[in-house]
Amino acid sequence: xxxRIRERRLAKGWSQEYLSEIVGVSRQTIISLENxxxxxxxxxxxxxxxxxxxxxxxxxxxxxxENI
Amino acid sequence: xxxRIRERRLAKGWSQEYLSEIVGVSRQTIISLENxxxxxxxxxxxxxxxxxxxxxxxxxxxxxxENI
DNA sequence: GCTTTACGTAAGGTGTACTTTACATATTTT
DNA sequence: AAAATATGTAAAGTACACCTTACGTAAAGC
Numbered sequence: 001x002x003x004r005i006r007e008r009r010l011a012k013g014w015s016q017e018y019l020s021e022i023v024g025v026s027r028q029t030i031i032s033l034e035n036x037x038x039x040x041x042x043x044x045x046x047x048x049x050x051x052x053x054x055x056x057x058x059x060x061x062x063x064x065x066e067n068i
Numbered sequence: 069x070x071x072r073i074r075e076r077r078l079a080k081g082w083s084q085e086y087l088s089e090i091v092g093v094s095r096q097t098i099i100s101l102e103n104x105x106x107x108x109x110x111x112x113x114x115x116x117x118x119x120x121x122x123x124x125x126x127x128x129x130x131x132x133x134e135n136i
Numbered sequence: 137g138c139t140t141t142a143c144g145t146a147a148g149g150t151g152t153a154c155t156t157t158a159c160a161t162a163t164t165t166t
Numbered sequence: 167a168a169a170a171t172a173t174g175t176a177a178a179g180t181a182c183a184c185c186t187t188a189c190g191t192a193a194a195g196c
Contacts, residue, residue, distance in 0.1 A: 056124045062114045
């Protein structure tokens with residue numbers, strides 16, 4: 001699963017730290033998500049989508065036959 | 069976070085086992101999700117939404133100030 | 137009566153989403 | 167030159183999202 005977090009964050013002119021405060025996670029979590037270290041949870045995905053004023057499906061790119 | 073998995077599954081006339089095969093998880097996982105034992109991951113949430121032909125936000129009910 | 141179907145609980149294991157702390161480095165600001 | 171800002175890596179811990187196996191029970195079908 002890929003995501004557009006960095007792209008959307010930069011479009012808003014936000015730092016990683018500012019975004020982490022908005023959605024209530026550590027800065028490390030934002031770094032790891034942007035660099036594809038792991039996937040967000042559903043709750044965090046929802047909060048990020050809210051921060052960027054878009055749908056979850058617009059922020060995360062689901063590939064076919066993705067592993068759980 | 070609540071969800072409408074059971075409601076949507078029954079509307080389709082599906083058993084838990086059938087749904088579990090469609091989305092590629094164990095039957096236990098479906099039981100636990102329906103009974104609110106834990107939250108789905110983003111990837112599983114997406115697969116479930118696809119199975120029910122709806123958006124993730126339509127299947128999961130996000131509450132305000134939800135913990136990560 | 138027996139078997140099948142559907143749903144549920146229990147218990148123990150693995151991988152990962154997220155945390156905290158610490159340190160490094162490049163760019164910008166004073 | 168020194169300080170502040172932004173991004174990144176590393177490492178170790180915790181919680182939970184999955185798994186598997188096994189067993190219980192109630193309803194429906196043969």
